[in-house]
Amino acid sequence: AAAAATAAGDAGGGVTGGRGGLVRVRLARGADPNLAASNAETALMLAVTQNSLPGLRLLIEAKAELNAVNPNTGSTAFHYACRRGRADFVEALVRAGCDTSLRDKCGETGRDMAQSEGNAAVLARLSLVAATEQLQGVAGIAVEGLPHPEFNDVYLPAGDHEGWPRFESAQGMNLYYSVKLSLWQLQHSFDVDATSVPAYVFVDDGLLPFGKEWSCGGMKVQVTTTLLQSAEEVMEQTERLRLVGEQRQAELE
Numbered sequence: 274a275a276a277a278a279t280a281a282g283d284a285g286g287g288v289t290g291g292r293g294g295l296v297r298v299r300l301a302r303g304a305d306p307n308l309a310a311s312n313a314e315t316a317l318m319l320a321v322t323q324n325s326l327p328g329l330r331l332l333i334e335a336k337a338e339l340n341a342v343n344p345n346t347g348s349t350a351f352h353y354a355c356r357r358g359r360a361d362f363v364e365a366l367v368r369a370g371c372d373t374s375l376r377d378k379c380g381e382t383g384r385d386m387a388q389s390e391g392n393a394a395v396l397a398r399l400s401l402v403a404a405t406e407q408l409q410g411v412a413g414i415a416v417e418g419l420p421h422p423e424f425n426d427v428y429l430p431a432g433d434h435e436g437w438p439r440f441e442s443a444q445g446m447n448l449y450y451s452v453k454l455s456l457w458q459l460q461h462s463f464d465v466d467a468t469s470v471p472a473y474v475f476v477d478d479g480l481l482p483f484g485k486e487w488s489c490g491g492m493k494v495q496v497t498t499t500l501l502q503s504a505e506e507v508m509e510q511t512e513r514l515r516l517v518g519e520q521r522q523a524e525l526e
Contacts, residue, residue, distance in 0.1 A: 333369045363395050
C-alpha cells in the first residue's frame with residue numbers, strides 16, 4: 274500500500290521534468306498505477322494537474338485505467354486535460370484509447386469543456402487525432418456527386434499538411450483539410466492560402482464526412498465519399514468513375 278501511495282504521488286503530485294524516471298522505478302517495484310489520492314483523483318488525473326506529460330505516458334504504459342472517474346465530479350483524466358487546455362495530454366489519452374464520450378456530473382464531455390473554456394488548441398488536436406485515425410492506412414478516397422466533373426475522381430495519399438493527411442487525384446486535383454477554416458475542401462492545386470474554394474464542407478470534428486452536402490459554386494450538392502482499403506478498390510473505383518464521367522459527357526453532347 275505504501276508503494277502504491279508513493280506511485281500515485283510521484284506520478285501526479287510531484288513528477289515534473291526529470292522525475293519521470295522515479296515514476297518508472299516505483300511502477301517497476303509494484304506500485305499501483307490506479308491508486309486514487311485522498312481527494313479521489315487518480316494518478317493520471319494528478320499527472321495532468323501537475324503538467325507531467327512524462328508521468329502520464331509512463332502511467333499509460335503501466336496500463337492505468339484510462340476511464341477511471343473521480344466520484345466527486347464524474348470527471349476522467351480526459352476531462353482534466355481538456356479543461357486545462359493541455360493538448361499533448363489529450364492526444365496521449367485519446368491515442369491510448371480513452372472514452373471521449375463520457376460525461377461528468379454536469380453532463381459535459383471533455384470536448385464540451387474545451388469549448389466552454391475556449392481551449393482552441395485542444396479542439397484542434399482532437400479533430401486532428403480523429404481525422405488521422407479515420408484515414409490511417411487508406412489506399413485512396415473516391416469522391417463523386419460534384420457538378421465539376423474534374424473533381425469526381427479517386428484521390429490518393431499525398432503526404433500531409435500540418436499533420437493532416439491530404440490526397441491528390443491523377444488529374445492533379447487536391448483534397449485536404451483547412452485548419453484555418455475548419456473545412457475539407459477540393460482545389461485545383463494545393464494552396465493553403467487560397468481565398469476561393471470550388472467545393473467544401475464544414476466539419477466540427479475534423480472527420481471527412483460521408484454522404485453530406487458540400488457547398489459548390491453557391492449551391493449545396495450531395496457528395497459521396499468512399500474510403501478505399503486496397504489497390505484493387507482504387508483501380509475499380511477509378512475505372513468506374515471514368516466510365517460515369519464519359520457517360521455524363523456523352524449525355525451533355
